Amino acid sequence: MKYIFQIRHLGCANCSAKIEHALRRSKQFQHIEINFMLGEVQVRADRAIDVVKTAAFIEKIANQYEDGIKVTYDVDNSEEHRHESCTKGECAAGLDAEGTHTDSKEGQGLYRRIKYTAFILGIILLLGGIVFKQDKMLILAYLLTGYDIVWMAFKNCIKGRMLDENFLMTIATVAAFAIGEYPEAVAVMIFYKIGEYMQDKAVDYSTREIEKAMDIRPDFARVLRDGERIVNPKDVNIGELVEVRPGEKIPLDGVVAEGSSALDTSMLTGESLPLTVGKGDEVLSGSINHEGVIRIHVTKLFKHSTASKILELIQSASSKKSKSENFITKFARWYTPLVVGLALLVAVVPSVITGNWQEWVYTSIIFLVISCPCALVVSVPLGFFGGIGAASKVGVLVKGSNYLEELNQIDTVVLDKTGTITKGRFGITHIMTKDASENEVLEYAALLESFSNHPIAKSIVKAYGREMNQSIKVTHFKEISGEGLAAKVNGEDVLAGNEKLMMRHSITYEKNDKLGSHVYVAKENKYLGCIIVADEIKEDSKEAVKSLKVRGIKRVVMLTGDKKEIADQIGKEAGVDEVYAELLPQDKVMKLEEELKQGRAVFVGDGINDAPVLARADIGIAMGGAGSDAAIEAADIVLMTDRLSSIGDVMDIAKKTRRIVTENIILALGVKVIVLVLGLLGIANMWLAVFADVGVSFLAVLNSIRVLGHNKGHMLEMVKKR
Numbered sequence: 001m002k003y004i005f006q007i008r009h010l011g012c013a014n015c016s017a018k019i020e021h022a023l024r025r026s027k028q029f030q031h032i033e034i035n036f037m038l039g040e041v042q043v044r045a046d047r048a049i050d051v052v053k054t055a056a057f058i059e060k061i062a063n064q065y066e067d068g069i070k071v072t073y074d075v076d077n078s079e080e081h082r083h084e085s086c087t088k089g090e091c092a093a094g095l096d097a098e099g100t101h102t103d104s105k106e107g108q109g110l111y112r113r114i115k116y117t118a119f120i121l122g123i124i125l126l127l128g129g130i131v132f133k134q135d136k137m138l139i140l141a142y143l144l145t146g147y148d149i150v151w152m153a154f155k156n157c158i159k160g161r162m163l164d165e166n167f168l169m170t171i172a173t174v175a176a177f178a179i180g181e182y183p184e185a186v187a188v189m190i191f192y193k194i195g196e197y198m199q200d201k202a203v204d205y206s207t208r209e210i211e212k213a214m215d216i217r218p219d220f221a222r223v224l225r226d227g228e229r230i231v232n233p234k235d236v237n238i239g240e241l242v243e244v245r246p247g248e249k250i251p252l253d254g255v256v257a258e259g260s261s262a263l264d265t266s267m268l269t270g271e272s273l274p275l276t277v278g279k280g281d282e283v284l285s286g287s288i289n290h291e292g293v294i295r296i297h298v299t300k301l302f303k304h305s306t307a308s309k310i311l312e313l314i315q316s317a318s319s320k321k322s323k324s325e326n327f328i329t330k331f332a333r334w335y336t337p338l339v340v341g342l343a344l345l346v347a348v349v350p351s352v353i354t355g356n357w358q359e360w361v362y363t364s365i366i367f368l369v370i371s372c373p374c375a376l377v378v379s380v381p382l383g384f385f386g387g388i389g390a391a392s393k394v395g396v397l398v399k400g401s402n403y404l405e406e407l408n409q410i411d412t413v414v415l416d417k418t419g420t421i422t423k424g425r426f427g428i429t430h431i432m433t434k435d436a437s438e439n440e441v442l443e444y445a446a447l448l449e450s451f452s453n454h455p456i457a458k459s460i461v462k463a464y465g466r467e468m469n470q471s472i473k474v475t476h477f478k479e480i481s482g483e484g485l486a487a488k489v490n491g492e493d494v495l496a497g498n499e500k501l502m503m504r505h506s507i508t509y510e511k512n513d514k515l516g517s518h519v520y521v522a523k524e525n526k527y528l529g530c531i532i533v534a535d536e537i538k539e540d541s542k543e544a545v546k547s548l549k550v551r552g553i554k555r556v557v558m559l560t561g562d563k564k565e566i567a568d569q570i571g572k573e574a575g576v577d578e579v580y581a582e583l584l585p586q587d588k589v590m591k592l593e594e595e596l597k598q599g600r601a602v603f604v605g606d607g608i609n610d611a612p613v614l615a616r617a618d619i620g621i622a623m624g625g626a627g628s629d630a631a632i633e634a635a636d637i638v639l640m641t642d643r644l645s646s647i648g649d650v651m652d653i654a655k656k657t658r659r660i661v662t663e664n665i666i667l668a669l670g671v672k673v674i675v676l677v678l679g680l681l682g683i684a685n686m687w688l689a690v691f692a693d694v695g696v697s698f699l700a701v702l703n704s705i706r707v708l709g710h711n712k713g714h715m716l717e718m719v720k721k722r
């Protein structure tokens with residue numbers, strides 16, 4: 001069972017990592033994960049847990065690391081809380097610290113004003129102290145600007161957590177006073193706080209930008225229920241009528257009952273062209289109504305509507321952490337003790353040898369100032385979060401940072417045919433008959449196919465185009481994957497499917513050489529006729545396959561349950577390297593396993609019959625629009641556009657994400673190492689150390705959101721079109 005708790009007032013990502021580590025160590029949960037970006041704690045348990053007690057437990061642990069953290073459980077699973085919980089700028093150890101702990105809003109405002117005033121006064125006193133060479137002024141300036149840090153350090157110290165940032169800053173600045181570097185001590189504190197503040201704002205800004213890119217949550221529904229009422233989309237029932245005005249989001253999935261308009265579905269599908277809809281057309285929640293007023297007949301509850309489903313996927317995405325994120329979290333745990341240890345060594349050993357305490361204590365202070373791994377801990381997950389956001393902007397849902405990272409290692413792409421390379425919209429080209437009318441053959445097929453989700457089934461039902469005769473009873477329906485369907489129609493055995501199905505029932509059927517997929521129909525083991533359906537390749541499939549090659553994919557393989565002739569033809573049209581036909585679902589898994597032995601492979605399918613293959617691949621990619629729910633569930637990446645070319649897009653985003661994350665790691669670690677070395681050589685000063693600490697974090701965070709800019713061109717196009 002999975003539970004999502006809301007966690008608020010969580011200051012820095014590093015604290016979040018520490019809390020997560022402590023919670024895991026408590027061994028209370030099967031699995032626990034803190035999502036700093038969304039302000040959520042995800043708990044997996046093998047049994048039902050008491051949410052109130054659990055929330056209190058998590059809160060207790062969290063508060064050992066940071067004061068004022070609130071953990072709550074929302075029965076409705078977090079709908080409203082997410083937005084609030086992300087204004088983290090308020091709860092960090094920077095200028096705003098503790099302000100949020102005061103309960104009343106006014107108290108908070110007043111407290112904050114006093115803090116700001118004290119801070120400004122501190123800066124003035126620092127300048128005064130330097131100009132007039134007044135140590136008392138400097139000490140006062142220090143107290144005014146750094147009292148909260150010192151206080152938190154004291155509290156944490158009592159709790160036995162010496163390696164907390166506040167504590168390290170306090171030691172560093174107090175040591176600076178001890179060696180007589182008064183102005184530096186104050187200045188370091190001030191710059192540290194300004195840096196922290198800017199870093200928090202940057203995190204806040206980035207998170208919001210990313211969330212904006214993914215924001216498809218409809219806030220309200222204008223339901224026509226004794227007049228017009230604005231209600232929470234959750235409270236609208238199936239069958240009700242909702243009105244959507246221009247500029248508003250479609251709140252629930254449904255069918256247009258009145259009016260017509262153009263919809264912006266880019267949030268869902270990445271498709272930048274507006275979609276024109278009129279009476280009778282299906283509309284999806286999360287799209288934005290551009291032009292006219294439309295009324296929609298609701299066909300799905302909010303929780304089953306597209307917007308909710310997508311949000312659910314995005315929410316669970318960041319819980320699957322990438323290797324880099326896990327590495328950084330581990331790294332952070334030993335980085336601080338290591339640097340602090342070095343600082344101690346540097347302060348004592350050379351000083352005893354040379355007798356020059358002043359110089360070496362100063363150097364050790366530099367070490368202390370840069371001993372927080374914040375830049376890494378914040379910017380690496382943020383980079384991945386940005387990558388996931390950028391992907392969702394082009395209509396690709398990535399269900400975890402790990403998949404985005406692994407996408408860079410892929411060298412083989414295995415594609416399903418029907419619905420993936422081809423449109424999956426079959427047209428009937430011929431109906432052959434034997435001792436039956438065309439209509440009979442079509443009707444028997446349609447009766448069975450109306451129970452199936454297969455693209456062939458949908459097409460035959462559509463071609464039949466009539467309501468099923470209600471007096472006909474279809475029972476014992478069975479779908480045989482990769483072969484077809486069997487059922488009893490008014491008590492008589494009817495089959496509809498391919499050659500394999502006919503052969504298994506030892507039915508003598510008439511072969512024909514018409515090109516297309518053959519759906520043979522038999523009744524009471526007697527062949528009635530054959531429906532020949534043909535599918536078309538998607539417009540962009542060929543280009544997409546080519547672009548995969550350009551992006552360094554070595555092999556593109558097509559698997560299908562369809563006949564060899566058709567498979568070869570489609571394979572050639574699409575330009576794939578290899579084609580394997582007439583495979584049953586389990587054969588597809590075997591073929592994929594062969595590919596997995598040779599390289600790292602993604603499998604792309606629509607999930608009709610191939611959910612097991614999706615699950616088996618290194619990365620499973622499903623077609624979201626045409627695909628089944630099972631596929632979306634089993635897949636790691638979902639293409640809402642149903643276009644193969646989206647794979648190239650998401651590969652580009654994966655690459656860019658990796659580059660940005662690498663840049664951040666190099667920037668953060670590089671600058672720190674350089675400053676450490678310069679410090680040892682006696683060249684670096686404390687100012688530089690502060691920059692290496694907070695300045696670098698700030699830059700890294702800003703760098704992270706560059707990944708969002710990925711699709712700028714496409715966004716511009718959209719704006720121009722309006």
Ligand code: ADP
Binds near residue numbers: 419454518562584585
């Ligand atoms: P693909 O690999 O092309 O996606 P599937 O594995 O879904 O194909 O199906 C393989 C073959 O099984 C189809 O080409 C068709 O001949 C037959 N088949 C599967 N489901 C049905 C159905 N509902 N009706 C008729 N034939 C079916």
Ligand code: MG
Binds near residue numbers: 416417418607609
């Ligand atoms: Mg299929």
